[in-house]
Amino acid sequence: MIKPNGALVLMMVMIIIAWSPVLPVSANVQASITNKLGGGKNLSLHCQSKDDDLGQQNISNDASFSWEFSVNPWGTTLFFCVLGWESVGNYEFDAYSFARDRVRCENRCAWLVSAEGIYGLNDQTGFWEYVYSWPAP
Ligand SMILES: *[C@@H]1O[C@H](CO)[C@@H](O)[C@H](O)[C@H]1NC(C)=O
Ligand SMILES: *[C@@H]1O[C@H](CO)[C@@H](O)[C@H](O)[C@H]1NC(C)=O
Numbered sequence: 013m014i015k016p017n018g019a020l021v022l023m024m025v026m027i028i029i030a031w032s033p034v035l036p037v038s039a040n041v042q043a044s045i046t047n048k049l050g051g052g053k054n055l056s057l058h059c060q061s062k063d064d065d066l067g068q069q070n071i072s073n074d075a076s077f078s079w080e081f082s083v084n085p086w087g088t089t090l091f092f093c094v095l096g097w098e099s100v101g102n103y104e105f106d107a108y109s110f111a112r113d114r115v116r117c118e119n120r121c122a123w124l125v126s127a128e129g130i131y132g133l134n135d136q137t138g139f140w141e142y143v144y145s146w147p148a149p
Contacts, residue, residue, distance in 0.1 A: 043107050043121040044078035047071040049097055055125055059093035059107055066091075083110060095125065105130060105144050 047055040055071040061081070069077045083089045091108040106112070108121050115136055122133040123143075130144040 040080050040082055041108065041117060041119060041121055042078060042080050043091065043117075043123075044076050045071070045093065045095075045107065045123045045125060046076040047073050048124045048126045049073060050127060053097055056096045057093055058095075059091055061089070061091045064091075081108070083114075087111070087114075097125075099127075099149065100146050103144075103146065 045057060045059075047053070049055060050073060052073050054073070057069045057071055057077060059066040059069075059077075059079070064081075066077075066079055071077055081089065081091070087110045089108060089110045090106060092104060093107050094102050094104050096102055107123060108117060113121055116132075117135050120133065120135045122135075124131040124140070129142060129146055131140045132143040133139075134141050
Protein backbone atom coordinates (compact mmCIF):
# COMPACT_ATOMS: atom_id res chain seq x y z
CA MET A 13 0.00 0.00 0.00
CA ILE A 14 1.25 3.50 -0.84
CA LYS A 15 0.58 6.06 1.88
CA PRO A 16 -0.46 9.50 0.67
CA ASN A 17 2.54 11.76 1.03
CA GLY A 18 1.55 15.33 1.93
CA ALA A 19 4.63 16.92 0.41
CA LEU A 20 4.20 15.03 -2.85
CA VAL A 21 0.52 16.00 -3.15
CA LEU A 22 1.41 19.65 -2.49
CA MET A 23 4.12 19.53 -5.13
CA MET A 24 1.73 18.08 -7.68
CA VAL A 25 -0.85 20.77 -6.93
CA MET A 26 1.82 23.44 -7.41
CA ILE A 27 2.89 21.90 -10.72
CA ILE A 28 -0.74 21.89 -11.92
CA ILE A 29 -1.20 25.54 -10.91
CA ALA A 30 2.07 26.52 -12.58
CA TRP A 31 1.01 24.83 -15.83
CA SER A 32 -2.60 26.01 -15.87
CA PRO A 33 -2.00 29.08 -18.12
CA VAL A 34 -0.98 26.61 -20.81
CA LEU A 35 -4.33 24.81 -20.66
CA PRO A 36 -7.24 26.04 -22.81
CA VAL A 37 -8.35 29.35 -21.38
CA SER A 38 -11.69 30.76 -20.32
CA ALA A 39 -14.39 31.59 -22.82
CA ASN A 40 -16.81 28.75 -23.19
CA VAL A 41 -18.79 29.13 -26.36
CA GLN A 42 -22.14 27.50 -26.88
CA ALA A 43 -22.93 26.58 -30.45
CA SER A 44 -26.35 25.53 -31.66
CA ILE A 45 -27.89 24.59 -34.97
CA THR A 46 -31.68 24.69 -35.34
CA ASN A 47 -33.76 23.12 -38.07
CA LYS A 48 -36.09 25.82 -39.43
CA LEU A 49 -36.65 24.16 -42.80
CA GLY A 50 -40.39 23.94 -42.15
CA GLY A 51 -42.83 21.50 -43.66
CA GLY A 52 -41.79 18.72 -41.29
CA LYS A 53 -38.45 18.35 -43.06
CA ASN A 54 -35.64 16.56 -41.25
CA LEU A 55 -32.08 17.76 -41.26
CA SER A 56 -29.06 15.50 -41.12
CA LEU A 57 -25.99 17.04 -39.57
CA HIS A 58 -22.45 15.97 -38.75
CA CYS A 59 -20.14 18.43 -37.00
CA GLN A 60 -16.53 17.99 -36.02
CA SER A 61 -13.31 19.72 -35.12
CA LYS A 62 -9.78 18.41 -35.45
CA ASP A 63 -10.18 16.71 -32.05
CA ASP A 64 -13.90 16.11 -31.59
CA ASP A 65 -16.39 14.25 -33.73
CA LEU A 66 -19.89 15.18 -32.59
CA GLY A 67 -21.48 12.33 -34.50
CA GLN A 68 -24.22 12.01 -37.06
CA GLN A 69 -27.39 13.83 -35.95
CA ASN A 70 -30.91 13.76 -37.33
CA ILE A 71 -32.77 16.93 -36.39
CA SER A 72 -36.50 17.18 -36.81
CA ASN A 73 -38.18 20.45 -37.66
CA ASP A 74 -37.84 23.14 -34.94
CA ALA A 75 -35.39 20.97 -32.97
CA SER A 76 -31.78 21.95 -32.27
CA PHE A 77 -28.41 20.36 -31.75
CA SER A 78 -26.00 22.17 -29.45
CA TRP A 79 -22.60 21.74 -27.88
CA GLU A 80 -20.10 23.72 -25.85
CA PHE A 81 -16.40 24.17 -26.30
CA SER A 82 -13.48 26.26 -25.13
CA VAL A 83 -11.49 28.30 -27.56
CA ASN A 84 -7.87 27.14 -27.67
CA PRO A 85 -5.15 29.68 -26.90
CA TRP A 86 -3.54 29.26 -30.31
CA GLY A 87 -6.51 30.80 -32.10
CA THR A 88 -7.09 27.79 -34.32
CA THR A 89 -10.45 26.53 -33.00
CA LEU A 90 -12.61 25.40 -35.91
CA PHE A 91 -15.82 23.37 -36.01
CA PHE A 92 -17.15 22.45 -39.43
CA CYS A 93 -20.39 20.67 -40.23
CA VAL A 94 -21.80 18.78 -43.16
CA LEU A 95 -25.56 18.91 -43.48
CA GLY A 96 -28.13 17.51 -45.79
CA TRP A 97 -31.85 17.81 -46.40
CA GLU A 98 -34.24 17.19 -49.23
CA SER A 99 -32.80 19.70 -51.75
CA VAL A 100 -29.20 19.77 -50.59
CA GLY A 101 -26.93 16.76 -50.47
CA ASN A 102 -23.77 17.44 -48.55
CA TYR A 103 -23.27 21.07 -47.70
CA GLU A 104 -20.22 21.97 -45.65
CA PHE A 105 -19.98 25.11 -43.54
CA ASP A 106 -18.04 26.42 -40.56
CA ALA A 107 -20.11 26.54 -37.37
CA TYR A 108 -17.22 28.22 -35.57
CA SER A 109 -14.00 29.59 -36.92
CA PHE A 110 -11.89 31.58 -34.49
CA ALA A 111 -10.69 33.99 -37.18
CA ARG A 112 -14.25 34.89 -38.16
CA ASP A 113 -16.14 34.35 -34.93
CA ARG A 114 -13.87 35.44 -32.09
CA VAL A 115 -15.91 38.64 -31.66
CA ARG A 116 -19.06 37.67 -33.57
CA CYS A 117 -19.68 34.61 -31.38
CA GLU A 118 -17.93 35.51 -28.16
CA ASN A 119 -20.20 33.29 -26.04
CA ARG A 120 -22.83 32.00 -28.40
CA CYS A 121 -22.81 30.82 -31.99
CA ALA A 122 -26.37 30.09 -33.05
CA TRP A 123 -27.39 29.01 -36.55
CA LEU A 124 -30.80 28.61 -38.18
CA VAL A 125 -31.03 26.31 -41.17
CA SER A 126 -33.85 27.51 -43.41
CA ALA A 127 -35.06 26.78 -46.92
CA GLU A 128 -33.31 30.01 -48.12
CA GLY A 129 -29.98 29.27 -46.53
CA ILE A 130 -28.26 29.51 -43.16
CA TYR A 131 -28.62 32.44 -40.78
CA GLY A 132 -26.09 33.07 -38.03
CA LEU A 133 -26.60 35.10 -34.88
CA ASN A 134 -24.10 37.88 -34.37
CA ASP A 135 -23.81 37.69 -30.60
CA GLN A 136 -22.16 41.11 -30.55
CA THR A 137 -24.97 43.01 -32.30
CA GLY A 138 -27.88 40.65 -31.55
CA PHE A 139 -28.81 40.54 -35.24
CA TRP A 140 -29.32 37.46 -37.39
CA GLU A 141 -27.15 37.57 -40.48
CA TYR A 142 -27.70 35.66 -43.71
CA VAL A 143 -24.35 33.85 -43.95
CA TYR A 144 -24.65 30.86 -46.30
CA SER A 145 -26.86 30.43 -49.34
CA TRP A 146 -27.52 27.01 -50.88
CA PRO A 147 -25.67 26.19 -54.06
CA ALA A 148 -27.71 26.67 -57.23
CA PRO A 149 -29.42 23.39 -58.18
C1 LIG B 1 -38.41 12.79 -39.94
O1 LIG B 1 -37.87 11.90 -38.98
C2 LIG B 1 -38.85 11.27 -38.21
C3 LIG B 1 -38.17 10.46 -37.11
O2 LIG B 1 -36.86 10.16 -37.40
C4 LIG B 1 -39.71 10.40 -39.11
O3 LIG B 1 -40.71 9.75 -38.37
C5 LIG B 1 -40.35 11.29 -40.17
O4 LIG B 1 -41.06 10.49 -41.08
C6 LIG B 1 -39.32 12.08 -40.91
N1 LIG B 1 -39.97 13.05 -41.78
C7 LIG B 1 -39.75 13.13 -43.08
C8 LIG B 1 -40.52 14.20 -43.81
O5 LIG B 1 -38.96 12.41 -43.66
C1 LIG C 1 -30.33 9.32 -39.13
O1 LIG C 1 -31.03 8.90 -40.27
C2 LIG C 1 -30.34 7.98 -41.07
C3 LIG C 1 -31.17 7.67 -42.29
O2 LIG C 1 -32.10 8.66 -42.57
C4 LIG C 1 -30.08 6.73 -40.26
O3 LIG C 1 -29.33 5.83 -41.03
C5 LIG C 1 -29.30 7.09 -39.01
O4 LIG C 1 -29.15 5.95 -38.20
C6 LIG C 1 -30.00 8.15 -38.23
N1 LIG C 1 -29.16 8.56 -37.12
C7 LIG C 1 -29.63 8.80 -35.90
C8 LIG C 1 -28.63 9.25 -34.88
O5 LIG C 1 -30.83 8.70 -35.60
